[in-house]
Amino acid sequence: MFQIVFKRLAGNEDIALPSxxxxxxxxxxxxxxxxxxxxxxxxxxxxxxxxxAMAMPPQVEAQVRPRSGLAYKHGITCLNSPGTIDADYRGExxxxxxxxxxxxxxxxxxxxxxxxxxxxxxxxxxxxADELPDTVRGAGGFGHTGV
Ligand SMILES: O=c1ccn([C@H]2C[C@H](O)[C@@H](COP(=O)(O)OP(=O)(O)OP(=O)(O)O)O2)c(=O)[nH]1
Ligand SMILES: [Mg+2]
Numbered sequence: 001m002f003q004i005v006f007k008r009l010a011g012n013e014d015i016a017l018p019s020x021x022x023x024x025x026x027x028x029x030x031x032x033x034x035x036x037x038x039x040x041x042x043x044x045x046x047x048x049x050x051x052x053a054m055a056m057p058p059q060v061e062a063q064v065r066p067r068s069g070l071a072y073k074h075g076i077t078c079l080n081s082p083g084t085i086d087a088d089y090r091g092e093x094x095x096x097x098x099x100x101x102x103x104x105x106x107x108x109x110x111x112x113x114x115x116x117x118x119x120x121x122x123x124x125x126x127x128x129a130d131e132l133p134d135t136v137r138g139a140g141g142f143g144h145t146g147v
Contacts, residue, residue, distance in 0.1 A: 012051030027115025075101025
């Protein structure tokens, strides 16, 4: 069990903490903390504030992922998907949205714009070697096994 602590930044007392919309949902939905409606023109990208900062243990990362409903209905997605929130980041969590649809899209305050999925990170050490262990695949990739 990991504890994640959120801080509502000044002026965002009305913004909900990230929350699951169903019992076993993987993602905690994030609300837009825009002070006034923001319009994303087709092809346009904007950094949308969430009004939240967070602290989590070093063994986890938070991923900011698109909501499929917004993507399907309006072409709205996260440009850097999945966004990475580092455990040592204490700034405002922001969501980089892009409009890949054909119509302008308006983001209103409190709208659920993305979801946050928490992932446990394996402990890693980095090293270097002249030779890597052989595998059957070897260097084959990018369609090597067929389409
Ligand atoms: O969707 C995102 C992605 C990142 N961040 C914040 C938290 C993260 O810890 C920090 C840096 O993100 P990242 O490592 O992806 O960006 P970078 O371009 O490598 O910036 P930096 O040099 O600050 O690490 O920006 C967000 O708020 N939302
Ligand atoms: Mg980085």
